Amino acid sequence: MAPQPTPLYFDNNATTRVAPEVLEEMLPLLTDLYGNPSSMHRFGGQVGRLLARARERVAAGLGCSPEEIVFTSCGTESDNTALHSAVTANPGKKHLVTTRVEHPAVLNVAQHLEKRGYDVTWLGVDSQGLLDLDELRRALRDDTALVSVMFANNETGTIYPMADIAALCKERGVLLHTDAVQAVGKVPMDLATLGVDYLALSGHKLHAPKGVGALYVRRGAPLRPFMLGGHQERGRRAGTENMASIVALGKAVELATAHIADENTRVRALRDRLERGLLESIPDARRNGHADQRLPNTTNISFKYVEGEAILLLMDELGICASSGSACTSGSLEPSHVLRALGVPFTFAHGSIRFSLSRYNTEAEVDTVLREMPGIIARLRAMSPFREGADAPDGGACACSCATPGGGTH
């Protein structure tokens, strides 16, 4: 396949480009500095020092101590390790609390545990994607092994009040994990005061390469390793360290911390302009998720009467990259579990498009999207049998509401 011209990349919640500064720091680890950080000789020892520095950088970005950081292969491994640790360390506790809008890295682990006899409370969200903290409080039990709530949602960007959730968990002595893969680098973190026991992050969501992640484990919180083998990561994660990527992650977290103000001002303004422009220029469009309690880079918009995959492919023709929660993009037949949990009508959910920006997006790129999108939607709507006031007579026929996690499949 011929390489495509530089894309207009609005899919940063899927993955991000590697920052040039990050690449520069990781390259020597792929060439000259190939030593094993565990080795006794100086050649390996210099790599060991880079490992320690990467750990310090990640810890500094999160506001925790370096000993609380375990490097992993990805966000999914971090999430799995956290859930596995909490349940394995508390064999008598057979209850978990999580949400219906988690990423599959948590959702599928919880469903797996449910099949293995765990009782899982699936917290719902309101139409803006927000949790009911009273519902969470009522869900906590003496045999609750873990609460796992994502820091921010990957599809809508909705941010959850982690400090309040942590306070509730602390009150009841329940462990708390948060999947912060979408939040780290976009929301300031101070784990010293936040009160979570575990936090998962992923390198490739913040301009490091794919294949590296980290798990924060609060000092004193139980950790039961997945990977058994050597003594790496102080016995908490076996396997020779992915040094180039770990160094990259350290640099990426440092850069993200330095750019966090920019992310919350300039990038947020770009996102807001994109969102406002699309909603103003395209009729029958709506935003999914909360307006303010949200990541600065994410907007999720539904266009009625057209289908997401078709929109994405027409955007792709123009080099514009984004994502959709429509059923057809994933090969499943129902729209995303997140949009369904929000109660987004199916008539809108099928036409949802997520734009997720990064610090590399420009005004000019937003201008291009704003210029092209109305035509794309109009072109597909011209082909659609539906339009305003002419919904299908059986427009409500897809009545399936039971396919949410934990529901209907017991």
Place this chain on the structure above:
Amino acid sequence: MWDYTDKVKEHFLNPRNAGAMENPDAVGEVGSLACGDALKLFLRINDQGVIENATFQTFGCASAIASSSALTEILKGKTVAEAEALTNKDIAEYLGGLPKEKMHCSVMGEEALAAALKNWRGEAAPEAHAEGELVCRCFGVTDVTIRRAIEENGLRTVEEITNYTKAGGGCGDCVPRLEEILAEVLGQAPAQAPAPKPLTNLQRMQKVMQVIDEVVAPSLRKDGGDIELVDVDGTDVSVSLRGACSSCPSSQLTLTDFVQKTLREQVDPAIRVKGV
């Protein structure tokens, strides 16, 4: 990203015959906004019963639009009799194939055509689900559609039925019914026949090995243990626990509660497991 053929992409980007037709001789409409795809087919049919023109309006993904475009191209110039003989396979073949998860787009074309021809003959447009038994409530799919898809496409599994008709792709409640229909059409007893044939020793041995390898061992490995199958003698299964499991005080519990229970559930209720 879907691996669409060039022809699918081309028909999606430059759809033929898109748009409503004024005063059509026949209209066929299937699908809905809520279900994620819908197709409205318009036909102009002359006195000799020849389809002079066909146009469409489609709400759906790229392959739904391409399938509609292909259908209208195929139909032009065909007689009604020829059109009646068309199936979803003709649409998929015209496009050089569709990803298996997208075959339902071609089936939607076949259904819209059937509805349009019905309309042309002056038969009442089929009420939603009026024809046959409503099997999948999520996507409004009847047994008539499902049986036809099985027969015309040689479907063999429930997953294939879902790919072709969407039935079973929502809450999954109708999957047992789909299995029954599949068995009926294929002329077999349903999968869960009341009295399963007893396993031969060889079959039992193979199934025990498979369940240990695929279910039991991976699960024990997660807790740092492992298991080795030592012998299968009739319904007596001898295993040896390894790794963390061998020294685990609850190893007897693991044997009976987990290994034996799993084998009883998945292979044969008569199985007895002992550690060696």
